[in-house]
Amino acid sequence: MDLDKAIQGRRSIREYSERKVSLDNIAEVLDAARFAPAAGNIQNFYFVIVEDKKKRKQIAEACNQIWMEKAPVHIALCNSPGRLKVLYKKFGDHYSVQNCAIASQNIMLKAFSLNLGTCFVGSFNKNKIESLLKIPPKVKVEGIITLGFVKKQEEIPRKLELRRITYFEEFGKNLK
Numbered sequence: 001m002d003l004d005k006a007i008q009g010r011r012s013i014r015e016y017s018e019r020k021v022s023l024d025n026i027a028e029v030l031d032a033a034r035f036a037p038a039a040g041n042i043q044n045f046y047f048v049i050v051e052d053k054k055k056r057k058q059i060a061e062a063c064n065q066i067w068m069e070k071a072p073v074h075i076a077l078c079n080s081p082g083r084l085k086v087l088y089k090k091f092g093d094h095y096s097v098q099n100c101a102i103a104s105q106n107i108m109l110k111a112f113s114l115n116l117g118t119c120f121v122g123s124f125n126k127n128k129i130e131s132l133l134k135i136p137p138k139v140k141v142e143g144i145i146t147l148g149f150v151k152k153q154e155e156i157p158r159k160l161e162l163r164r165i166t167y168f169e170e171f172g173k174n175l176k
């Protein structure tokens, strides 16, 4: 798929069809994460794939976002910062979150290229999700990515124009 088409065409999808996503497709999507840039080239993320209907309902409740229930796959993006903290001391935590964020975009773009929709969900009750998925103490959940075939396509929301977010040489300085 053309890169611009993927970058500009991907939308956060909140209505999914019931069509099952094959394990091969899920694996392909997650595999894209490994190739993301990563501080120290440390892949500090783990994925928990959730297809179980009851569990998806519990996750949706823990996110207070009922639409999630109908997404056929939930991917809990887990961050294990241990090695990064050893290597980068006080910066380790920060890098670990950055690594997860960059890997997430790879996941979402890859899904889009396979005609699958995604939505990154960052608002959730951490304790509830971590206990539901039996996340070990040194690992934290950074987000849930919903995945599935699209039932309702979203319109592109307003995006700031490049000139509004770009300065030259110093913050706040526009091109003359």
Ligand SMILES: Cc1cc2nc3c(=O)[nH]c(=O)nc-3n(C[C@H](O)[C@H](O)[C@H](O)COP(=O)(O)O)c2cc1C
Pocket: 010, 011, 012, 013, 014, 065, 119, 120, 121, 122, 123, 154, 156, 157
């Ligand atoms: C860090 C982060 C947290 C987000 N959390 C939520 C969320 O809790 N629920 C939700 O429906 N969408 C969530 N989104 C998706 C954004 O709402 C969405 O990306 C934004 O509206 C732009 O739409 P687009 O992704 O279609 O370009 C989140 C996105 C990011 C990057």
